[in-house]
Amino acid sequence: MGRCLQLVFSLIIIFSPFASAKYSWRPCSSTEEYQVTVNDVKVNPDPIKRGGNATFEIPAVASETIIGGTIKVQVYYLGLNVHEEMEDLCVRTNCPIPPGQFSLINSESLPSYAPTGSYRLQMRVENELGHLLTCLSINFQISSMQSELL
Numbered sequence: 001m002g003r004c005l006q007l008v009f010s011l012i013i014i015f016s017p018f019a020s021a022k023y024s025w026r027p028c029s030s031t032e033e034y035q036v037t038v039n040d041v042k043v044n045p046d047p048i049k050r051g052g053n054a055t056f057e058i059p060a061v062a063s064e065t066i067i068g069g070t071i072k073v074q075v076y077y078l079g080l081n082v083h084e085e086m087e088d089l090c091v092r093t094n095c096p097i098p099p100g101q102f103s104l105i106n107s108e109s110l111p112s113y114a115p116t117g118s119y120r121l122q123m124r125v126e127n128e129l130g131h132l133l134t135c136l137s138i139n140f141q142i143s144s145m146q147s148e149l150l
Contacts, residue, residue: 057105
């Protein structure tokens with residue numbers, strides 16, 4: 001009976017890293033009060049696979065009506081900026097955004113040559129006048145398709 005229990009604990013320890021989330025997020029500033037409060041970040045799949053699609057869903061709450069604006073995204077790998085994009089806010093959600101809950105959704109296709117490892121994405125949302133509405137940082141992993149077979 002003792003060997004069986006020891007085997008179960010060993011398997012839990014070995015496979016627990018695969019069951020845990022590979023991403024985390026936080027606001028860019030812990031002291032600044034944003035007009036848009038991010039409630040959560042959902043990354044699918046987790047971990048992200050190079051050569052596959054990744055979807056970031058960000059449920060949030062607007063404190064006032066947002067007519068439009070821009071989303072600025074910067075992606076860092078090993079501390080180096082490897083990707084930047086700027087897009088109209090209304091492409092990722094319906095505008096105008098009334099006060100209350102809404103979601104930002106972004107899907108990206110990753111190239112098959114993207115290096116595996118840890119990445120950081122910083123997303124800034126500004127209104128049509130360029131005022132910062134919210135800012136968040138998402139840490140995530142990119143793995144190879146072959147790692148799923150292990």
